[in-house]
Amino acid sequence: MFTLEALFSVMSTQRTEALDVERLREDFPILDREVGGDIETPGASPEDDTPLVYLDNGATSQTPERVIDAISTYYREYNSNVHRGVHHLSQEASIAYEAAHERLADFIGANGAEEIVFTKNTTEAMNLIAYSWGLEELGPGDEVVLTEMEHHASLVTWQQIAKKTGADVRYIAIDDEGRLDMDHARELIGEDTEMVSVVHISNVLGTINPIAELADLAHAYDSYVFADGAQAVPNRPVDVGELGADFYAFSGHKMCGPTGIGVLYGREELFEAIDPFLFGGEMIRKVDFEDATWNELPWKFEAGTPPIAEGIALAEATDYIDEIGMEAIQRHETDLADYAMTELEEFDDIEIYGPPRGEDRSGVVSFNLEGVHAHDLASIMNDDAVAIRAGDHCTQPLHEKLGTAASARASFYLYNTKEEVDTLVEAIDSARQLFA
Amino acid sequence: MYRQQILDHYKNPRNYGELDDPSFTHVGENPMCGDALRVDIKLADDDETIEGVSFKGDGCAISQAAASMFSGELRGKTLEDLDAMDRDDVIDLLGVDISPVRVKCAVLAEKIAQDGASIYRGEKEEMEKTTTEE
Numbered sequence: 429m430f431t432l433e434a435l436f437s438v439m440s441t442q443r444t445e446a447l448d449v450e451r452l453r454e455d456f457p458i459l460d461r462e463v464g465g466d467i468e469t470p471g472a473s474p475e476d477d478t479p480l481v482y483l484d485n486g487a488t489s490q491t492p493e494r495v496i497d498a499i500s501t502y503y504r505e506y507n508s509n510v511h512r513g514v515h516h517l518s519q520e521a522s523i524a525y526e527a528a529h530e531r532l533a534d535f536i537g538a539n540g541a542e543e544i545v546f547t548k549n550t551t552e553a554m555n556l557i558a559y560s561w562g563l564e565e566l567g568p569g570d571e572v573v574l575t576e577m578e579h580h581a582s583l584v585t586w587q588q589i590a591k592k593t594g595a596d597v598r599y600i601a602i603d604d605e606g607r608l609d610m611d612h613a614r615e616l617i618g619e620d621t622e623m624v625s626v627v628h629i630s631n632v633l634g635t636i637n638p639i640a641e642l643a644d645l646a647h648a649y650d651s652y653v654f655a656d657g658a659q660a661v662p663n664r665p666v667d668v669g670e671l672g673a674d675f676y677a678f679s680g681h682k683m684c685g686p687t688g689i690g691v692l693y694g695r696e697e698l699f700e701a702i703d704p705f706l707f708g709g710e711m712i713r714k715v716d717f718e719d720a721t722w723n724e725l726p727w728k729f730e731a732g733t734p735p736i737a738e739g740i741a742l743a744e745a746t747d748y749i750d751e752i753g754m755e756a757i758q759r760h761e762t763d764l765a766d767y768a769m770t771e772l773e774e775f776d777d778i779e780i781y782g783p784p785r786g787e788d789r790s791g792v793v794s795f796n797l798e799g800v801h802a803h804d805l806a807s808i809m810n811d812d813a814v815a816i817r818a819g820d821h822c823t824q825p826l827h828e829k830l831g832t833a834a835s836a837r838a839s840f841y842l843y844n845t846k847e848e849v850d851t852l853v854e855a856i857d858s859a860r861q862l863f864a
Numbered sequence: 865m866y867r868q869q870i871l872d873h874y875k876n877p878r879n880y881g882e883l884d885d886p887s888f889t890h891v892g893e894n895p896m897c898g899d900a901l902r903v904d905i906k907l908a909d910d911d912e913t914i915e916g917v918s919f920k921g922d923g924c925a926i927s928q929a930a931a932s933m934f935s936g937e938l939r940g941k942t943l944e945d946l947d948a949m950d951r952d953d954v955i956d957l958l959g960v961d962i963s964p965v966r967v968k969c970a971v972l973a974e975k976i977a978q979d980g981a982s983i984y985r986g987e988k989e990e991m992e993k994t995t996t997e998e
Contacts, residue, residue: 800925801925803897803924804926807963807966810963833897833898834896862866863874
């Protein structure tokens with residue numbers, strides 16, 4: 429007889445089945461790389477002598493073979509411009525490129541390709557809305573509400589648009605453990621709020637922000653919500669409908685896809701109402717010497733030759749991570765971050781930023797080792813081929829708030845192992861010894 | 865990248881502090897690292913020969929060790945010598961390969977001293993501070 433506990437235990441094991449990391453690592457040729465040799469000529473060199481430990485996934489993730497193959501197949505077999513061509517290759521490319529929009533729509537719970545615009549990256553997606561919607565709609569007295577943990581992609585963009593339009597930027601404060609102060613959010617969001625632009629998951633703190641709750645607040649005042657999902661879409665299930673965001677953006681290169689492509693989601697009726705950001709070919713329907721009308725969605729927002737190979741490869745990357753399972757990836761990443769934090773908490777001279785271990789947080793762990801500048805730490809760890817990020821992580825105001833110019837950040841992904849976390853901790857210890 | 869010499873200069877910086885009666889003083893920062901330095905220079909009666917140098921500030925080991933070594937190197941040199949120095953001179957002093965993103969840290973003290981000298985001689989307009997961002 430099954431006991432209830434046993435049944436639940438079976439169910440929960442199925443739900444959170446551990447990743448077969450050793451097998452997954454075989455999908456990523458770069459993970460076999462050693463480093464340490466000549467950096468002037470990119471790529472492996474005979475002087476490379478230390479196996480790479482790649483813990484900079486928050487900046488960019490690595491690319492599996494099948495995504496590399498998708499790019500290669502495109503250029504070898506059907507490289508061609510999209511939309512305009514009647515010839516065979518163009519038709520193949522157009523069908524694949526349009527299907528990629530459908531695939532990404534499906535992945536984040538959008539209604540269809542008309543709600544998915546391919547951009548260069550998350551930053552460009554942010555600028556697209558800030559310029560096309562913001563310049564048109566914002567004026568003196570209007571407010572854009574951001575957070576203190578905002579990435580420069582949104583912070584700098586809205587700052588500049590506010591300067592051009594006379595609007596004001598307000599920042600939702602964070603508490604001592606790096607969570608949004610929701611009481612402050614309720615104070616700030618009001619009649620004058622036109623846009624609430626928030627990072628879904630902080631790229632420094634790992635904080636997961638309550639987008640749905642913020643969307644309810646914003647919508648009560650007919651304000652829009654733009655969520656920056658660059659650190660969320662790669663590592664957990666995201667459904668834009670459930671989040672209630674009007675706009676949502678993320679980057680391909682952080683989710684096993686190529687660089688040079690990002691995704692902007694927008695509700696169809698909003699996309700219909702907003703003017704294009706960039707003008708030119710592909711985005712028009714009819715042009716004469718006086719004026720032009722716009723193409724249908726989403727092409728109205730994709731002027732010029734779009735990132736065709738990148739879009740098709742991003743769809744392949746989406747298939748790849750989706751087949752592994754977004755919940756399993758989320759669990760793996762959270763487990764590694766939890767393990768890293770447990771190890772780092774052993775040391776009194778290490779300060780970790782963001783919500784404490786055990787809380788719902790993402791797989792980025794930002795920290796400082798007392799007496800060693802983050803850049804020195806990253807340089808010393810590089811001697812051991814451990815790749816981490818050091819600096820302000822495009823969040824200078826947040827770092828000012830944290831009281832430090834820079835922090836070190838380890839960020840994990842589906843192919844990282846506990847052994848790599850151990851290497852990280854050992855490398856930190858060598859820095860500690862060196863500076864002692 | 866971190867030879868013993870660099871760590872020694874970082875932990876025990878030479879010429880650290882402020883001069884009583886500097887001919888000129890200039891400050892600068894490297895926003896990426898948050899490195900910040902103040903450099904004081906005292907010239908001899910010829911208004912050309914560097915007689916005294918001090919620096920003060922904080923930041924990463926590369927910026928602080930480079931400032932310490934550079935300040936020692938400057939004493940006895942002329943403003944013309946200072947002007948002629950470039951990034952390779954500092955990197956030679958450090959005696960190690962500096963990864964490209966860290967060059968900004970290494971040259972901070974040198975750039976501050978050069979800008980300070982240019983302002984002193986009226987060749988450059990007053991500026992709030994030198995930055996090594998570009």
